[in-house]
Amino acid sequence: xxxxxxxxxxxxxxxxxxxxxxxxxxxxxxxxxxxxxxxxxxxxxxxxxxxxxxxxxxxxxxxxxxxxxxxxxxxxxxxxxxxxxxxxxxxxxxxxxxxxxxxxxxxxxxxxxxxxxxxxxxxxxxxxxxxxxxxxxxxxxxxxxxxxxxxxxxxxxxxxxxxxxxxxxxxxxxxxxxxxxxxxxxxxxxxxxxxxxxxxxxxxxxxxxxxxxxxxxxxxxxxxxxxxxxxxxxxxxxxxxxxxxxxxxxxxxx
Amino acid sequence: xxxxxxxxxxxxxxxxxxxxxxxxxxxxxxxxxxxxxxxxxxxxxxxxxxxxxxxxxxxxxxxxxxxxxxxxxxxxxxxxxxxxxxxxxxxxxxxxxxxxxxxxxxxxxxxxxxxxxxxxxxxxxxxxxxxxxxxxxxxxxxxxxxxxxxxxxxxxxxxxxxxxxxxxxxxxxxxxxxxxxxxxxxxxxxxxxxxxxxxxxxxxxxxxxxxxxxxxxxxxxxxxxxxxxxxxxxxxxxxxxxxxxxxxxxxxxxxxxxxxxxxxxxxxxxxxxxxxxxxxxxxxxxxxxxxxxxxxxxxxxxxxxxxxxxxxxxxxxxxxxxxxxxxxxxxxxxxxxxxxxxxxxxxxxxxxxxxxxxxxxxxxxxxxxxxxxxxxxxxxxxxxxxxxxxxxxxxxxxxxxxxxxxxxxxxxxxxxxxxxxxxxxxxxxxxxxxxxxxxxxxxxxxxxxxxxxxxxxxxxxxxxxxxxxxxxxxxxxxxxxxxxxxxxxxxxxxxxxxxxxxxxxxxxxxxxxxxxxxxxxxxxxxxxxxxxxxxxxxxxxxxxxxxxxxxxxxxxxxxxxxxxxxxxxxxxxxxxxxxxxxxxxxx
Numbered sequence: 001x002x003x004x005x006x007x008x009x010x011x012x013x014x015x016x017x018x019x020x021x022x023x024x025x026x027x028x029x030x031x032x033x034x035x036x037x038x039x040x041x042x043x044x045x046x047x048x049x050x051x052x053x054x055x056x057x058x059x060x061x062x063x064x065x066x067x068x069x070x071x072x073x074x075x076x077x078x079x080x081x082x083x084x085x086x087x088x089x090x091x092x093x094x095x096x097x098x099x100x101x102x103x104x105x106x107x108x109x110x111x112x113x114x115x116x117x118x119x120x121x122x123x124x125x126x127x128x129x130x131x132x133x134x135x136x137x138x139x140x141x142x143x144x145x146x147x148x149x150x151x152x153x154x155x156x157x158x159x160x161x162x163x164x165x166x167x168x169x170x171x172x173x174x175x176x177x178x179x180x181x182x183x184x185x186x187x188x189x190x191x192x193x194x195x196x197x198x199x200x201x202x203x204x205x206x207x208x209x210x211x212x213x214x215x216x217x218x219x220x221x222x223x224x225x226x227x228x229x230x231x232x233x234x235x236x237x238x239x240x241x242x243x244x245x246x247x248x249x250x251x252x253x254x
Numbered sequence: 255x256x257x258x259x260x261x262x263x264x265x266x267x268x269x270x271x272x273x274x275x276x277x278x279x280x281x282x283x284x285x286x287x288x289x290x291x292x293x294x295x296x297x298x299x300x301x302x303x304x305x306x307x308x309x310x311x312x313x314x315x316x317x318x319x320x321x322x323x324x325x326x327x328x329x330x331x332x333x334x335x336x337x338x339x340x341x342x343x344x345x346x347x348x349x350x351x352x353x354x355x356x357x358x359x360x361x362x363x364x365x366x367x368x369x370x371x372x373x374x375x376x377x378x379x380x381x382x383x384x385x386x387x388x389x390x391x392x393x394x395x396x397x398x399x400x401x402x403x404x405x406x407x408x409x410x411x412x413x414x415x416x417x418x419x420x421x422x423x424x425x426x427x428x429x430x431x432x433x434x435x436x437x438x439x440x441x442x443x444x445x446x447x448x449x450x451x452x453x454x455x456x457x458x459x460x461x462x463x464x465x466x467x468x469x470x471x472x473x474x475x476x477x478x479x480x481x482x483x484x485x486x487x488x489x490x491x492x493x494x495x496x497x498x499x500x501x502x503x504x505x506x507x508x509x510x511x512x513x514x515x516x517x518x519x520x521x522x523x524x525x526x527x528x529x530x531x532x533x534x535x536x537x538x539x540x541x542x543x544x545x546x547x548x549x550x551x552x553x554x555x556x557x558x559x560x561x562x563x564x565x566x567x568x569x570x571x572x573x574x575x576x577x578x579x580x581x582x583x584x585x586x587x588x589x590x591x592x593x594x595x596x597x598x599x600x601x602x603x604x605x606x607x608x609x610x611x612x613x614x615x616x617x618x619x620x621x622x623x624x625x626x627x628x629x630x631x632x633x634x635x636x637x638x639x640x641x642x643x644x645x646x647x648x649x650x651x652x653x654x655x656x657x658x659x660x661x662x663x664x665x666x667x668x669x670x671x672x673x674x675x676x677x678x679x680x681x682x683x684x685x686x687x688x689x690x691x692x693x694x695x696x697x698x699x700x701x702x703x704x705x706x707x708x709x710x711x712x713x714x715x716x717x718x719x720x721x722x723x724x725x726x727x728x729x730x731x732x733x734x735x736x737x738x739x740x741x742x743x744x745x746x747x748x749x750x751x752x753x754x755x756x757x758x759x760x761x762x763x764x765x766x767x768x769x770x771x772x773x774x775x776x777x778x779x780x781x782x783x784x785x786x787x788x789x790x791x792x793x794x795x796x797x798x799x800x801x802x803x804x805x806x807x808x809x810x811x812x813x814x815x816x817x818x819x820x821x822x823x824x825x826x827x828x829x830x831x832x833x834x835x836x837x838x839x840x841x
Contacts, residue, residue, distance in 0.1 A: 016446075050683055070687035078684060085676040088609035100598035101685045145681075 001025050002153060002184050006056035009042050017208045018041040019056070024153075029175060029185040031199030031216075033192065033231060039208035040188050041081060044157050047186060048078050060153070073103065077146035081157040081188075083138035087131030091122055091141050094130060098145045101160070109148075116144045135162030143171065153184045160194060164251070172198050192228050205232065275388055278379075282396035285375070286368045304763060305408045309357055313350065314411030320346060321419050329423070340433075340526055343420050344517075345494035347437065350412050351444045351516045352490040356483045357408045358445040362452040363479050364615070366472070369397060369453065370460070370556070376564040379798045390557055397453075397553075405445035407652060413438040423808045432524075440520035443542055447512060450545040452479065457552030461559050473611050484622030486513060500530035508534060515541060585805045590703070595686065596696045599751055603700050606674055606753050613753070620668065624661030627779075645720030647790050652729060653783035655713045660778050662704050664771065667744045669680035670697060670752035679754040679826055686751065688824045694748045701741045709734045725790050732786060739806045746810050747817060750825050758828045 008019040017039035023220045024030050043122060045051035047058055049069045057188040065072040078239050092113060117123040120140040130138060139162045146154065156175070175198045178185055189195050191210045195202065195216075201241035202219055212219060219230055270276055291600055323346075329337045351628075352841035369395050371379075379389055417434035423431065459468055459475070490513070497504075497514060508514050508530075518535025527535055583601075591597045635650035645651050673679075709730055718726025789795035 048684060050680070070690070076684075080680060082677075084675070086602075086606075086675055086678050089605060092606065093601075097598050097602055098681065098685070100601075101682075103594040140735060168407060168477050 001059075002186075003059040004043070004047065004056070005059060007043065007046050007053050007057040007058065009039075009046060009051060010054045015208050017046070017053075017205075020205070020208075020210055022203055022210070022213055024184045025185060026152075026182040027179055028201060029179040029187060029199045031195035031202045032186065032188040032205065033190075034205035037207075038205040040205055041157065042208070043205065044081075044155055044188055047155055048076065049073060059159060060067060074149075075152045077149070077151040077154045079139075079142045079146045079154075079159045080154045081161070083135065083142050083162070085130045085138055085141060088129055090127045090129055091117065091133070091137075092126040094141060095144055095148065099148060102149045104149055111223070112148045113144070116148055120144055120170075136164055136167065139163055140167060151183075153186070154178060155186045155188075157188045158190065158195060159187070160189070160191065161163055168194075192231055274384060275392055278384070278388060278392035279395050279399070282371070282393045283399060286365050286396060286400055306403070309361060309404070310411050312357060312408050312440040313409060313413075314415055316349070316353065317412050317415035317419055320416065321422070323641060324419050325420055333523050337423070337664055339420050339423065340524065341432075344498065344521075345491070346416065346420075347440065348494040348497070348513065348517045350409075350437070350492045351439055351520075352486055352513045353412070354405075354409050354441040354445045355448040355513055356487045358404050359448040359452055359479065359483050361404055361408075362449050363476050363483075366452075366456060366476055367611075369456065373563050373564050375559030375778050376561065386562065389561075390554075393557075394553065401446060401449045404449060405442050408445055409438065409441040410704055413441060414595035416478055429476065436520050436523045439523065440516050443519065443538065444513065444516040444634060447516070447538075447542045447545055450542075450549040451512070453583055454545050454552055455479075457549060457556045460556035461552050465560065473609075473614055476611065480615050480618040481625065484619050485626055486511075488626035489621065497531065498528070500528065502529035502533075504530040504533055509537065512537075512541065546641075577723065586703075590699055591696075593692060595690065595692045596699065599696050600699060601691070603696070607666075607669065611676045613672055613674065616669050616672065620661050624658050624665075626643060627661075628657045642720050643722065646717055647725055647787060649783045649787035652786050652790075653779050655709065655729075655733045656779040656783055659705050659709070659733055660740065660775055663701055663737060663740050663744060664775075666704060668702050670748075670750075671755075671758055672753065676754075676756060682751055682754050683826055686824060690824070691749070691822050693751050693824060694745050695750060698741055698745055698753070699746055701745075702738070705737045705741075706734055709737065721790075724793055728796050729786065732782070732796070735799075735803055736778060736782060739803060740774070742807065743810045746813055747821060749822055755825055756827050758811070759761040 002024040004020055004022050007017055008015065009017045020039070020043055022030065023043060032043065042051065046053050049058075049065050052066065060072055060075075084186055088098065092219060093176070095113045095117075096109065097111065104112075114123070117126050122137060122140055122142065122144075125133070125137065130141065139159070143159065146156075154175075160171060172194060175185055175187065179200065187195065187199055199216060201215050202213070203210060204219075273282075323342070324339060371389060375389070380386065411432060417430055417437055421430040421433055455475070459471065463471065468486070493514070494513075494517075497508070497517070500508070504514075514531075514534045515538040516535075518527060518531040518533070519537075519538035521531045522535040586600075587597050591600050607617065620750060630651045631653045635645050635648045714726055714730035715732055716726075717729045720726075785798065786796070
């Protein structure tokens, strides 16, 4: 079980995340929603141990993750928001580097890389430099890197970014399958339809504060609206139709 | 007060600045400085002001240092009464010509990838309602602007300061003006020639070779060019003396050195050229005109062949390679690299060294320096000695492997500090344990693997063959031991994974570190071979190195033991030194 207890992060006294609390149980797929600047990335970085909270703690199976970060990270698979990879390494070499650093046994590592590259349709390009990969291909490399050591916790930050329709569909089904396998999945995204489809629970952040947290079904029922409308109602007071109309007016003006 | 003429000119300039073509020129100029490329690489990105300052510094700095040579008071104090500034200035003029060529050439090689519009430019600009000829000419103008800027910037300080220093003892300003004009013409034409020569080579290869082969070949060619420039710079002190003594018809190989053409050009313009220099100087202007014509031709050709065909080129390079591991790597993983971190990071470091262009360029420059120093040592070794055995055990010949070992170790230590793709280091931040102090042993293994194999596979047989078996073994053992000790000392308090940490900030002790490096070279590659050459006469005397080695091992070992825990934690960002430290005594 992964618990975020009163997570707070301040940058030069400006709060990026305030008192964020939630629990992630085995088999649960928790979707994290929020507009830009709502504190999603900060929360993710604190969950991965990349950022130390100003206050609060992250517990994994009752133990603070910072007590033994190496052991925690061995059980963590993380896909960051942006696919920053070493462009001069080939896809195969990058995955080999990650697998070696994760301490995976050599024969298992090579077998898994080979199989996963085939399943993610990258096998033909495995010896090409990552610099020549498209955004979707880089994203698939990140997904393989997160999956290949079979970790218990997955943290996905905008994992569908750049993926083609087939890969996105495969991934959505994969997330559900991981949940059914008893893995803990924390899923950050802007795409409400995907969150609605793959997540069992939702956490909504606004200006660094948790403003709603419940199951997908319950959140919709509370306001009697679709997730999209519920999200807009909770997060933004923006009249989207009127903004769209204003944009058309501006671009049409002489 | 309102000045209508000024207001009108400003308005016209502002209107011109915002026209699409002018905006394109600005875009390409900025791209050449800040780098382009298809891979979003960060690399070594410096601001334009800083780049221009760095490029202008060497010329100005060297000019000021020469004041001691030309000062009339100092000449009088030395008892020189018939000092001829023009004759005395010849070696220095040659040096400034070489300097301007090296700095301009290095800048052109450094920005090699950014000179041509690339895939990113294509997909951003071609869909816009701009004719492709505008892109072609805007990039051409940006390039010409860059050439002019580089040539002026690199030579501005020396074009004023050097003539000022040389003519300090002259009474007539005409002498200064004439000297300065000729000097400026020589260095500026040399700069422009170098840029267009490098550009012609690049454009020719782009036009002739398939894109995939060009991309593969390009880094090696750049490394070769850097080495050539380093060799040119390092021989600039010796060559003028040779040129002054040349017969009327200079040897054929001097015609292959463009730097001699521009020296000859200057001497011709001044009316002081010897027949040999006049012959060489005659090449300068035709060569300059030729490279400009060639560069223009290949620019058009490669633009047509490369830029306009970008959409037809596949983004993904041909996928060649093998997933099978080489036996050498398996052996290395089993014997040398004992932990997953060492295995993973060691191969990462090697791949970065071999594939990152900026790292390769810096290493090539250091290798070029090593090559020059080793060649000079070898030349000194062969001068005067008669037998191969005597040459092999002379201090100069013995210093050759020490020079190479020093350059490799210090070069590696230098490039370890250069970050690569900083944004991609998140994976190491995520997977590496900060408390695990394995980065230093891993860096040590990279250095040892780069040094020891050639010491035993090349140095040992060569010196054993040339100087005898025992001297060969003792020499190889000494080079290996000294290399291990140098690595041990140079990695003191090294607590980062190479290439993953931000650049270290300039600190007050950086100059001291530089001086310590020069001193270390002197001890490592000059003093040690001198002692060794004497000791090899009676091999028992080689025992003198044992206590020296013990001290050299013990001091870093002691410092390591006393290093505090927080100073050993793995870092990914270098903290800048604060101007004011708050002691927080009240806490």
